[in-house]
Amino acid sequence: MFVFPATVPSSAAARRASASPLLDALFAQAAPTGGAVRAPAMDVSEDAAGYTLAFEVPGVARESLKLTIHGRRVALSTESPAGPRADAPQADQAGKGETRVLYRERSAPRYARTVVLPAEVDAASATARFENGVLSVTVARQQAAGARQVTIG
Structure with a gap:
């Protein structure tokens, strides 16, 4: 399996505006049901x-x-x-922004x-x-x- 930088929008409005609905559907199916x-x-x-x-x-x-x-x-x-949920965005080590989880x-x-x-x-x-x-x-x-x-x- 490979991971590539793509985001899955969390809100319905963001999903409708997504440029890649096929990619979004792929990530939704592949996400584990932890x-x-x-x-x-x-x-x-x-x-x-x-x-x-x-x-x-x-x-x-x-x-x-x-x-x-x-x-x-x-x-x-x-x-x-x-504490924070495991899937919540975390601040990166350098403090320059947030780290996004691409796949978990x-x-x-x-x-x-x-x-x-x-x-x-x-x-x-x-x-x-x-x-x-x-x-x-x-x-x-x-x-x-x-x-x-x-x-x-």
């Missing part, structure tokens, strides 16, 4: 104390990860980073996955470690409350 939510690959293992989950989330910053544990459910999602295939990935474990887990004892694009979560099984005798009155 923003789709992916389900990260994962491994779940169990031992006597609890569960260990490993999620593959490459290309994600630690700050954008959101992990929620409730009952038997462990939910992982990524939030969009704050890379985008910040978005992930979401919920796992229902076989037993309730203790959310307060959960630990998580993010290293080399892999989020490892360790959760202990919820300690069952002992049987209690109820007095019938």
Whole structure:
């Protein structure tokens, strides 16, 4: 694939005034549909104390990860980073103007996955470690409350 300097007008009026509607249509068809939510690959293992989950989330910053544990459910999602959108024009290094993106295939990935474990887990004892694009979560099984005798009155 090759890239050549052509712009795709953003407004309808600019599109109508475009000198190259065929070229505009070509770029519109070739543009990736980024923003789709992916389900990260994962491994779940169990031992006597609890569960260990490993999620593959490459290309994600630690700050954008959101992990929620409730009952038997462990939910992982990524939030969009704050700041300018990835497709917004950026000032160039020399400060002489703006840099235009001519073609983009890379985008910040978005992930979401919920796992229902076989037993309730203790959310307060959960630990998580993010290293080399892999989020490892360790959760202990919820300690069952002992049987209690109820007095019938």
